[in-house]
Amino acid sequence: MLDASPIRNDWTREQAEAIYNQPFMDLLFQAQTVHRQNFDPNQVQKSKLLSIKTGGCAEDCAYCSQSARNGAQLSASKLIEVERVISQARKAKEGGATRYCMGAAWRSPKDRDMAALEAMVKGVKDLGMETCMTLGMLDEEQVFRLRDSGLDYYNHNIDTSERYYSEIITTRTFADRIDTLNRVREAGIKVCAGGIVGMGEQQMDRIDMMLALATLEEHPDSVPVNMLIPIPDTPLADVEQLDPIEFVRTVALARILMPKTHVRLSAGRTDMSDEMQAMCFFAGANSIFVGDTLLTADNPEEDKDTALFARLGISAMALGCDGSR
Numbered sequence: 440m441l442d443a444s445p446i447r448n449d450w451t452r453e454q455a456e457a458i459y460n461q462p463f464m465d466l467l468f469q470a471q472t473v474h475r476q477n478f479d480p481n482q483v484q485k486s487k488l489l490s491i492k493t494g495g496c497a498e499d500c501a502y503c504s505q506s507a508r509n510g511a512q513l514s515a516s517k518l519i520e521v522e523r524v525i526s527q528a529r530k531a532k533e534g535g536a537t538r539y540c541m542g543a544a545w546r547s548p549k550d551r552d553m554a555a556l557e558a559m560v561k562g563v564k565d566l567g568m569e570t571c572m573t574l575g576m577l578d579e580e581q582v583f584r585l586r587d588s589g590l591d592y593y594n595h596n597i598d599t600s601e602r603y604y605s606e607i608i609t610t611r612t613f614a615d616r617i618d619t620l621n622r623v624r625e626a627g628i629k630v631c632a633g634g635i636v637g638m639g640e641q642q643m644d645r646i647d648m649m650l651a652l653a654t655l656e657e658h659p660d661s662v663p664v665n666m667l668i669p670i671p672d673t674p675l676a677d678v679e680q681l682d683p684i685e686f687v688r689t690v691a692l693a694r695i696l697m698p699k700t701h702v703r704l705s706a707g708r709t710d711m712s713d714e715m716q717a718m719c720f721f722a723g724a725n726s727i728f729v730g731d732t733l734l735t736a737d738n739p740e741e742d743k744d745t746a747l748f749a750r751l752g753i754s755a756m757a758l759g760c761d762g763s764r
């Protein structure tokens with residue numbers, strides 16, 4: 440087994456492969472050891488998502504219910520009102536969420552939307568919550584405007600390996616994604632970047648995706664690991680289901696390569712047993728999305744997560760306790 444190591448941005452493919460492919464018990468033990476060196480293993484952070492603009496997206500992401508180019512029958516909405524966002528955020532806070540993530544089905548925001556987006560960030564921040572947005576690609580001015588209105592985190596996923604990227608999305612490149620991530624980080628907004636597994640990729644793609652994140656100039660503050668939710672009428676609707684152990688290996692690799700990062704067990708929990716989720720927490724996941732809807736897809740009901748936390752003796756991470764970086 441490789442030694443638990445300090446923060447490194449120079450991981451090699453060989454090292455990542457060796458970590459990923461070691462016997463499962465050794466991998467879990469290493470991941471849990473790194474986890475305990477950096478976090479309270481019995482605390483999990485709760486974020487809540489809200490879709491502020493749904494459907495009709497110009498991009499062709501093969502997994503997504505919101506692409507206008509996919510066959511999924513989701514009608515396009517307009518950007519929702521600022522007041523509605525703030526009242527939903529208030530409810531999420533009452534339910535124990537500390538971070539509020541607002542997502543829009545855009546390739547990138549239009550300048551005419553910026554004032555409303557800024558007001559959303561300010562309003563949610565005034566509730567005492569951490570703010571996060573995911574709006575697609577951003578130019579420098581948009582990054583500065585969001586930062587100046589108080590945006591704490593920006594979510595922008597690389598989704599898969601550079602090699603597999605063009606099989607999944609053709610309307611933008613892997614490099615476009617990295618450009619936005621660099622702009623966000625350079626402006627001082629914390630980066631949330633992860634991806635999806637179970638899209639028919641090879642093991643090497645899962646390893647390379649985590650390697651790409653772990654060799655960015657700085658590790659992302661949060662890495663969401665999504666299990667594909669197959670959406671009817673999208674190109675990935677019938678993709679073969681991934682072995683769950685491969686998913687856990689991917690979570691463990693994220694934890695070991697990026698010791699101080701919040702690894703979020705994101706989409707796909709509805710189809711995971713309590714035991715599978717417990718294994719992901721043991722492998723170093725320490726954040727989830729709560730509430731019965733993600734952006735458009737189902738997520739476990741609040742009661743189910745409360746029962747899961749009680750079963751496992753897990754408590755919700757308080758605001759500020761996750762600021763370990």
Ligand code: SAM
Pocket residue numbers: 502503504542543544545546573574575576594595596598633634635665666667668669670706707734
């Ligand atoms: N349009 C923006 C963008 O793509 O950056 C923000 C919203 S987009 C829906 C946010 C992320 O959700 C995607 O990058 C992808 O990782 C994840 N996602 C979307 N559909 C998914 C699905 N069916 N299963 C798992 N994850 C999904």
Ligand code: DTB
Pocket residue numbers: 488504540542573594596633634663664665668705706732733734735736737
């Ligand atoms: C992320 O990595 N997962 C979240 C969040 N970032 C925006 C989104 C999951 C979306 C799942 C499919 C849906 O709800 O449409």
Ligand code: SF4
Pocket residue numbers: 496497498499500503504505506507543544545546575
């Ligand atoms: Fe649009 Fe984002 Fe869905 Fe891609 S993932 S189609 S960019 S909403």
